[in-house]
Amino acid sequence: MAHATSFDDAMELLERLRALAADGERAALDARITELGEKLDAARREADQLQERIASLEAENRTLKQAAAGSDEPVEVKNGCYRFDGDDALYCPLCWDNKRHKARTTRISSRQRVCGTCRSPISA
Structure with a gap:
């Protein structure tokens, strides 16, 4: 002023x-x-x-x-999904790579997960 x-x-x-x-x-x-x-x-x-x-x-x-x-970059790929530092949840790599959106995945079987947002199947 x-x-x-x-x-x-x-x-x-x-x-x-x-x-x-x-x-x-x-x-x-x-x-x-x-x-x-x-x-x-x-x-x-x-x-x-x-x-x-x-x-x-x-x-x-x-x-x-x-x-x-x-600090928001994935630190590990586990079962085909991304894992972030300080967080044990697994996230959809498609949602992260395309939109930088952390979308949790849900386990369907011991080798397959599905994204809760884009519904993409993710296999280990």
């Missing part, structure tokens, strides 16, 4: 400069030009700080996404 305030202040000063230029007051005009330059410098510094903050947040976001994606 401070950025918008500095910019608004600069725009207000610009309007005052236009009025002074019309009145022919040279000394007041010079003072306002100096003040305007200071306000614009402050606005530029605020914009630079915001850009740095945005870059920092984008880098943090990328890091968090990579960490989350890495």
